[in-house]
Structure formats: structure tokens, C-alpha cells
Amino acid sequence: MKSLLLVLVMSIAFASSAMAFDAKKFFKANCTACHLIGGGDKTGPDLAGVGKRRKVEWIVKFMSYPDGMINGDSDEEDYPVKKGKLNGKDISYGDKVAYSLFQMYKPQVMTEQEIDAEQVKALIKYIDSVSTTPKGKITKFKVLPIK
Numbered sequence: 001m002k003s004l005l006l007v008l009v010m011s012i013a014f015a016s017s018a019m020a021f022d023a024k025k026f027f028k029a030n031c032t033a034c035h036l037i038g039g040g041d042k043t044g045p046d047l048a049g050v051g052k053r054r055k056v057e058w059i060v061k062f063m064s065y066p067d068g069m070i071n072g073d074s075d076e077e078d079y080p081v082k083k084g085k086l087n088g089k090d091i092s093y094g095d096k097v098a099y100s101l102f103q104m105y106k107p108q109v110m111t112e113q114e115i116d117a118e119q120v121k122a123l124i125k126y127i128d129s130v131s132t133t134p135k136g137k138i139t140k141f142k143v144l145p146i147k
């Protein structure tokens with residue numbers, strides 16, 4: 001009986017911690033310093049429509065370790081360093097999209113965020129509720145021709 005009660009208490013605690021994620025609050029506290037939604041460029045790109053241009057898994061991986069996605073990190077299994085050529089020059093990178101984004105918004109590298117897929121889905125829902133039409137440089141974004 002005691003253990004049943006413990007399980008009950010723990011699952012209530014778990015459920016409320018999952019529900020406690022408030023995407024709007026989280027966005028205002030951690031993202032507005034660098035991102036607008038539908039208002040164009042700030043330090044980073046306008047995030048309107050980001051749920052359409054990127055997959056949830058990509059966003060989770062990018063937000064968790066932006067530098068790893070841009071440049072790769074030989075110490076991190078999930079962020080391998082890749083070698084390529086860009087306009088005839090040798091480069092190393094992690095992910096083509098992240099590398100290309102960085103070329104557009106450098107020298108700022110985004111700050112790392114602890115985030116999971118459910119939270120990213122909630123953030124996308126919040127972002128979509130504000131605007132799905134981005135402005136600024138991101139509307140001209142193209143992945144660079146890395147060979």
C-alpha cells in the first residue's frame with residue numbers, strides 16, 4: 001500500500017513537472033534577447049515558420065549544442081566533424097544547415113539550451129500562434145553548396 005502511494009505521488013509530481021513547461025514564458029526568458037517572431041532579424045533569425053523549415057529532431061539537436069552542429073565536435077559521438085569543400089576551399093563542419101545559418105548570422109553562435117522534443121513541440125506551437133511568416137535574411141536562406 002505504501003509503495004502504491006509512493007508511485008501515485010511520484011506520477012503526479014512527474015505529470016505536473018511536464019505540464020509546468022510554459023512555452024511562452026520560456027521563450028520570453030531565454031530567446032527574445034536574440035530572436036523575434038515575425039519581426040525580422042535580431043542577433044539570430046526570425047523564428048516565425050521555423051516548425052515548417054526544420055524538423056523537431058533537428059531543432060532539439062541544434063538547440064542542445066549549436067556549436068557542435070555548426071563545426072562538429074570530435075569528442076561528441078552525436079556531433080561528428082565532417083570534411084568538405086565550399087567554393088574550392090577545404091572546410092570542416094557539423095551539419096550543412098547549421099553551418100550555413102552560422103555564415104549568415106556570424107559571429108554570434110547561439111547559446112546552448114537544455115531542451116527535449118516535447119518542449120520544442122510546445123515552443124513551435126507558441127511560435128506558430130504568434131506568426132508563421134518570417135521576415136529578414138532568413139527568407140533568403142539557402143544551404144551552402146558544400147561538396
Ligand code: HEC
Nearest residue numbers: 030031034043044045066101102105106108109110111113
Ligand atoms: C545569444 C543569442 C541567442 C539566443 C539567446 C537564442 N538564440 Fe537561437 N539562434 C541564434 C543565432 C545567432 C542563430 C543562427 C545560427 C548561429 O549563428 O548560431 C540561431 C538560430 C536558431 C534556430 C535555427 C533557426 C532556423 O531558421 O533554422 C532556432 C530554431 C533557434 N535559434 C531557436 C532558439 C530558441 C527557441 C531560443 C530560446 C530558448 C534561442 N534560439 C535563443 C542566437 C540566439
